[in-house]
Amino acid sequence: MKVLVTGATGFIGRHLTMLLKSKGVDFVVLGRNFVEENGIRVDLLNTQNFVEIMGKIKPTHLIHLAWYADHGKYWDSALNIEWIRATFYLLDAFYKNGGEHALVTGTCAEYDWRYGYCVENVTPEGPKTLYGESKCATRRVIELIKNQYKGTLTWARIFYPYGVDEAQARLVPSLFRFFRTEEAPFGVNSCAYRDFLHISDTVDAIYLCATNKIDEIINICSGKAVLIESIVREIASICGNNADKILKYESIRKDDPPFLVGDNQKLRALGWTQNVSLCDGLLTY
Incomplete structure (x- = not known):
C-alpha cells in the first residue's frame, strides 16, 4: 500500500500523517506547503499535470483532505468551485494511473439541517451554503469517475x-x-446540540475506512449529542473560571440548527470505537 495525502498541513492532515508514520505506512504528501521529506510541492488549484505526477508516485490509495477552509470565510467562498475542478482532475489522474481506493472528505453541511439527526443515504441532502453544495457536487462527479475506472x-x-x-x-x-486570558467575550448558541469527535478518533476512522476500501458514504462522528452549554461549562471548570461570563452573551447565528448529530452505525460496524471522551479530549488543551 502506498498512500498519497493532500491537505497534510491542515488540522486533520497533520494528525493523519502522524498516524501513518506510527503505523509504518509508505506515504507521499502533495501540496504547496509541507514539512515531510516525502512530498511534492505543487499548487493543487493550478496544476495541470496530475497524470504525470500520479505516474511518478504510483499510489494505491489517495486520501484527499485539501480544500479551502479559512474559518468563517469558506462557507460562501468562490474558491469552493475551484476545488470541485481540482478534485475532479486529481481523482481522474489517480484512477487512470491504477489507483485502487480514494477517500475524500465531505462534510455534515451536505445534509438538510432541518432533520437534525443525519443518517447516510437516509437523511436528505440540502446544503444551504456554497461550501456544502460544492462538496455534494464533487461527490457526484467523482463517483462517476470511480465507476468509470472500477x-x-x-x-x-x-x-x-x-x-x-x-x-x-x-x-x-x-x-x-x-x-x-479573559479576552473579549463572545456569544455562543448555548442551547444547540452538536456532534464533537476528538481528532485522534477522527483520523483513526479515516485510516480504517481508507485501508478497508469502504466504497460508500460514511459519517465520521461520535453519534452523541453534546449541548454547547455543557462544553462551555466544562472548559470554564478546567480553567477555573466562571462559565456565565460567556453564557450571558447568547448568540444564534442565521441558519444555525438547534440539533446536528450524525449516525455512526456504519462506522462502528467496521470495528471502529471512540477512544477519547469529550471530557478527556478537552483536558489535552
Missing part, C-alpha cells in the same frame, strides 16, 4: 473534529483562550 471511493462526511492544533478561531480553542 475503483472504490469512501466519501467521509466529517462532523465536528476538535483537538490540539485546530484553528484558533474555532469554538473550543476560542473558549479556552477566553477563560484563560
